[in-house]
Amino acid sequence: MIDPRLPLTAVIGGAGKTCTAHLVRRMLESGAKQTTGLITSRHSYVLDEVLPPPQWPDWEQSLSELLDRMKGAGCAGCIVTLSVPMLESGLLNALEWETAVVTSVNDRSEADAVRSYLTGRCGTLVCSVDDADVRALAGGWTGKKVTYAEKRGEADINGRNLRLRRDRIEFEALTDQSICRVRLPVPGGFGLYHSLAALAVGISRGLPLNTMAEVLSHAGGVPGRMELHELDNGTAVLIDSAATPEQLENLLLTGRELAQGRLLLVCGAPGDRDRALRPAIGEVISRMADRIYLTADDPRTEPVEQICRDIRAGMTGRRGTVIPSRERAIRRAMENARPGDLVILAGRGDRTAMLLEEGTVPFDEREVVRRIAAQLQDHLNTTQRQE
Numbered sequence: 022m023i024d025p026r027l028p029l030t031a032v033i034g035g036a037g038k039t040c041t042a043h044l045v046r047r048m049l050e051s052g053a054k055q056t057t058g059l060i061t062s063r064h065s066y067v068l069d070e071v072l073p074p075p076q077w078p079d080w081e082q083s084l085s086e087l088l089d090r091m092k093g094a095g096c097a098g099c100i101v102t103l104s105v106p107m108l109e110s111g112l113l114n115a116l117e118w119e120t121a122v123v124t125s126v127n128d129r130s131e132a133d134a135v136r137s138y139l140t141g142r143c144g145t146l147v148c149s150v151d152d153a154d155v156r157a158l159a160g161g162w163t164g165k166k167v168t169y170a171e172k173r174g175e176a177d178i179n180g181r182n183l184r185l186r187r188d189r190i191e192f193e194a195l196t197d198q199s200i201c202r203v204r205l206p207v208p209g210g211f212g213l214y215h216s217l218a219a220l221a222v223g224i225s226r227g228l229p230l231n232t233m234a235e236v237l238s239h240a241g242g243v244p245g246r247m248e249l250h251e252l253d254n255g256t257a258v259l260i261d262s263a264a265t266p267e268q269l270e271n272l273l274l275t276g277r278e279l280a281q282g283r284l285l286l287v288c289g290a291p292g293d294r295d296r297a298l299r300p301a302i303g304e305v306i307s308r309m310a311d312r313i314y315l316t317a318d319d320p321r322t323e324p325v326e327q328i329c330r331d332i333r334a335g336m337t338g339r340r341g342t343v344i345p346s347r348e349r350a351i352r353r354a355m356e357n358a359r360p361g362d363l364v365i366l367a368g369r370g371d372r373t374a375m376l377l378e379e380g381t382v383p384f385d386e387r388e389v390v391r392r393i394a395a396q397l398q399d400h401l402n403t404t405q406r407q408e
Contacts, residue, residue, distance in 0.1 A: 027088050028098040029116060030222070031056075031143075033135060036268045037211055039063070041124055044219035046100050052228045058091035058099040060084070063262075063370075067094050072234045078132045080112055105131045108138040116142065120225060122218050122275030123148040132158040147221045149214060150176050167225045169217035177191050180213050185278050187257075188249065192228060194220055201230045207242040208249050208259075209275035230361035245370025247275065250390055253398055255360030260392050262370025264291070264318075266301040269367060273309040279323045282361030283311035285354045287347070288368050290332060292323030292376075299328065300335025310365070312357065313341035318368040319376040347375070347384065352393050359383055366390070 023175075028159040032042040039061045046066075059066040065074050066085055074139050075083035084101075090097050098119065105126060107113060120339045121143045126132045126253055132154040139146065146166040159168055170176035171183070177196060180203075184191040192213055203220075205212050216237055223233040242248060248260040259279070263272040269288070276284050286306055288300050300375045313336075315329040325345040333340060344350035354364045366386050369375075375384040 027092050028119040030098060030119045031121040032100060032102045032124065032218075033105065033108070033121060035104070035127065035284045036125075036263075036265075036271050037215060038282050039242055040212070040220045040246055041122065041215045042100050042102045043182055044215050044240055045122065045222050046235070047240045048219045048223045048228070048233060048236055049098065049100075049226070051239070052233055053226050055097040056095055058087070058094075059101075060087060060099065061102045062104075067091050067096070068256070074398060081115075087096060102187060105134055110135055112139055113138070114350045118143045120147060120222060123158065124214065125149070125152055126154050126158070129154050129157060136161060145225045147218065147225060147308045149218070151214075152389050155290065165225075167221045169214075169221040171217070178217060178224060180217050183210060185210055185212050187251075190216075192216075193238045194234065196224070196230060199230045201234045203234045205240060206238070207240070207247060208279055209247050210278055211271060211275060212247075231304075242332050243371075245372070247272075248371075248387070249279070250387075250394075252355075254302045254358075254401065256355070256358040256362050258355065258364045258366060258394075260366045260370065260386055260390070262368065262372075264368045265298060265354060266305045268301060270305050271311065272365065272367060273306070275366050276363050277309075280361065280363035282359060282363070284309070285312045285314070285358055285364045286310035287314045287316060287350050287364065289318035289347070289353050289367070290318045290326070290328050292321035292325075292328055293320040294321075296331060299331035303332040303335030304334075304337070305341045307336035307341070310339070312354070314350040314354050315341045315343045317345055317347045317375065319372075320378070321376050322338075322378045346384075348389050348393075351386070351389055355390070355393050355397060 032038045045057045046057050049055045060074055064353050065072040065089055107115050121139050125134055136158050140318040146162050148155050148159050150159055150168045151170045167250050168296045169178045172179045179195045182192045190212045191204050194201050194203050245262050252260040261272050263269045315332055317325045331344045369386055373385040
């Protein structure tokens with residue numbers, strides 16, 4: 022049985038819930054001074070220790086052991102990221118939530134599923150009311166709630182006058198009692214909603230707005246999520262874990278905000294997984310990227326070339342260049358980038374190993390980018406000396 026004595030916060034939604042959860046954790050730890058564990062679909066965090074997430078098929082037992090470990094380490098609570106299908110699985114019926122943050126749903130039926138699950142299990146609902154379906158959920162909520170928005174003035178906290186910088190976002194946060202300028206040192210306009218969710222959680226805990234703004238000003242990004250590397254040659258590389266059509270569309274929209282020139286995209290799709298998504302991935306990237314390099318991303322037992330053909334089946338116009346070796350694809354993109362261009366590496370994020378048919382091999386994109394950037398700079402320096 023999962024110990025109910027550790028207060029739990031759920032972050033429920035689609036794309037962006039992991040980034041939101043990290044900011045909420047930062048708000049609780051630095052603002053409310055509450056040591057807080059975090060469980061996402063990729064990692065679990067206990068103090069400074071990074072562990073695997075709960076594992077199937079013994080998810081409930083694995084979660085219970087993680088929560089026990091957090092209690093033993095002195096955590097005052099835990100944040101868990103959840104998808105809507107998980108709420109409907111029955112695995113979470115034994116849990117109660119001090120706070121539930123609902124960032125987005127796909128439609129009204131998902132909103133109804135979230136309300137059905139949270140009713141009687143949640144102390145405070147935190148949600149965006151810019152999303153019509155989430156707004157309907159909030160409208161029918163009879164318990165305590167804190168809402169946030171950019172476009173609708175009736176929210177408890179609003180974001181206004183968003184300014185996008187290469188390395189950060191800035192905006193004004195407003196409640197009915199105060200206003201404060203907020204600076205988040207993470208690029209991309211979607212950070213506004215992640216920040217507003219964290220601020221709304223802080224409001225639910227009674228934190229002053231200026232205290233929360235100070236917390237966000239020192240909040241770092243999530244490794245492998247919108248991780249920007251500025252290079253000496255005037256180009257930049259953005260590393261992100263986006264893998265679904267929706268996630269890739271959001272990533273490329275953000276990339277367009279950051280780039281002064283072209284978007285050069287390096288991506289693939291995992292092997293032995295979700296083949297039906299591949300043409301949809303192809304449709305999105307061919308519509309939004311300026312140059313595309315299709316390559317490996319945990320191919321497992323499938324040939325990389327076949328995975329790329331499946332992606333190409335949905336592409337129109339731009340067909341992309343197929344380079345099965347991911348390191349070679351990254352090198353080609355970085356070699357072809359001009360000052361102002363943005364190279365986007367999608368799909369892998371902070372993963373440090375690649376799954377191949379013959380086994381697992383080390384592959385950390387950040388190390389690859391640093392090595393290629395150094396080699397390109399050395400080549401440029403040598404050419405300039407010879408001239």
